[in-house]
Amino acid sequence: MSGKLRSKVLKIDLSKYKYEVEDRKDLFEEWIGGVGVAVQLLKEELDFDEDPLGENNVIVFATGPFTPAYPLASKTVALFKSPLTGNLGESHAGGRTASSIANAGYGAILIKGRSRKPIYVVVDEDKVHFKDGRVIWRVKSSIVTGRIIAEREEGRGIRTVMRIGEAGIKLVRYACLTTETYRHFGRLGLGAVFGSKNLKALVVMGRKKYTPSGEGYREIYDMIYKKAVESDAMRKYHLLGTAENILPLNELNALPTRNLQSARFEKAEEISGEAFAEYSLGRRIACNHCPTACIHIAVLREPYEKEKYFYKTIMISYDYELIYSLGSMLGIGDRSWILKLIHKVETLGLDAMSTGVCLAWATEAFERGMISERETIVKLEFGNAENYLKAIDYIVDQPNEFYSKLAEGVEVAALHYGGVDFALSFGKNEMAGYHTGPATYVGYLIGLRHSHLDNAGYSLDQKMKGLTPEEMVERLVNEEKWRQILSSLVVCFFARGVYTPDIVVKAFKPLGVEYSENELYEIGGRIYREKIKLKRKMGFEFDELRIPKRVYETKSTRGLLEEDYIVRALNYYRERYWDNV
Secondary structure, X not given: OOOXXXXXXXXXXXXXXXXXXXXXXXXXXXXOOHHHHHHHHHHHHOOOOOOOOOOOOOEEEEOOOOOOOOOOOOOEXXXXXXXXXXXXXXXXXXXXXXXXXXXXXXOEEEEXXXXXXXXXXXXXXXXXXXXXXXXXXXXXXXHHHHHHHHHHOOOOOOEEEEEOOHHHHOXXXXXXXXXOOOEEEOOOOHHHHHHHOOEXXXXXXXXXXXXXXXXXXXXXXXXXXXXXXXXXXXHHHXXXXXXXXXXXXXXXXXXXXXXXXXXXXXXXXXXXXXXXXHHOEEEEEOOOOOOOOXXXXXXXXXXXXXXXXXXXXXXXXXOHHHHHHHOHHHOOOOHHHHHHHHHHHHHHOEOHHHHHHHHHHHHHHHHOOOOOHHHHOOOOOOOOHHHHHHHHHHHHHOOOHHHHHHOOOHHHHHHHHOOHHHOOEEOOEEOOOOOOOHHHHHXXXXXXXXXXXXXXXXXHHHHOOOOOHHHHHXXXXXXXXXXXXXXXXXOOHHHOOOOOHHHHHHHHHHHOXXXXXXXXXXXXXXXXXXHHHHHHHOOOOHHHOOOOOHHHHOOXXXXXXXXXXXXXHHHHHHHHOHHHO
């Protein structure tokens, strides 16, 4: 490799209220950027034995060399020790965050320590300001918090405002970090890590402009742009968004319903992407430097209680995972109620998937008599959205032991109250919305984020015929290795059909960097192995992985799943990859 990449790392110490800038050309030249570099920075700075909510946990935000050079390179990677799993936490978010960090001159920002009082931090290129956050600390709404900071700070149009809501303040283990208006660092509890550090928000202003000047840059840019807007690679994300998945997955017997007691929902048409688009869609918006506009915003009109014909209009972002987790998983088939639930978790700063799975388990446990209204305070029953709205408040406020346990995740709650067999978590991370077959669940378990985004097992389930467990594992691992490159560039996974290996090689050249496809694949494999090492140093135990029995009890796209097949796949993975790093 030759050429130059953005290589400055801003290190912020909240305990000392100090900061420094390091040029880490060594890391960016070897590991590209994004997740590749973030893994190395975390290894250097993290106390591996530290409690995830302790002072010495470390957060790394990293962008890639394609930010903001090319379209769709709009994601920021965050790495940290997860308070939900106790292990590696990895979360990606779109919006303006990546461009703001890059235009401030940084390839990565690292945060460590804990402030003695509530603060928010403003990064204005080479200056960092530690600002008193006590006045806004108890503001429950992440939306209102964002508005207050936006009014107090300059930089409109060039800044990103990352902040937490009440869930982060109360250290809910699956609290998320909200950025801009509708994007999130979701899953795995980054919001709780912010809360534990007395950090209400991080504002980054990027005033610089970056335009590569290498030969052929304009041609490569136009090629990527044209492929994004004219081919089928991104079309579905613009038209209906991921909500398009509701009807096909329901038809395939793959839509988790009522805590996966079924994989078909009788009201799927009413909550489908088509129905949302026809009756609720208000507008589409895009992340910075993205021509696709996959963010679908619904309009919810709510009447004022005592004023006839007076309404407040709320704009709410929706997608497949939100509709699944707060819709079919809870037996709710009314779009308006789903939007109200989405708005509630959005306001409080909760991860929607974890929230929905936790409430689904709690509802079934309630139905079975394992818990009562003494614990739940409200009657939990599938389809009762009004009571779910109250329960979400209780998860954050934690008025009793039950909700305190539920705020730690479904795994912790089920181990305490029972119902582990139908507590749907994988590696302690609540499941995503796919019951397509064995590759989905093996993918959750061996994926280094324990996420459907690791290796697209749900997609493999729909394509695989006659694959042995070993062949399935190889395909999952190969997919995940390539995704380490996409996560290092950092490009949106929706654009994986645009950023094929040959396109990535071409796109590097105007930046003054030379890679072959084989070199990229080799780096992806090395990052993959580095993440396994990192997880092991954090204390991850492969033997502690479990498969909820519910997975085997509900028919999927591929019928009832065979436990022996999945166990064989896991044993192969452990021998082939986990134990050989």
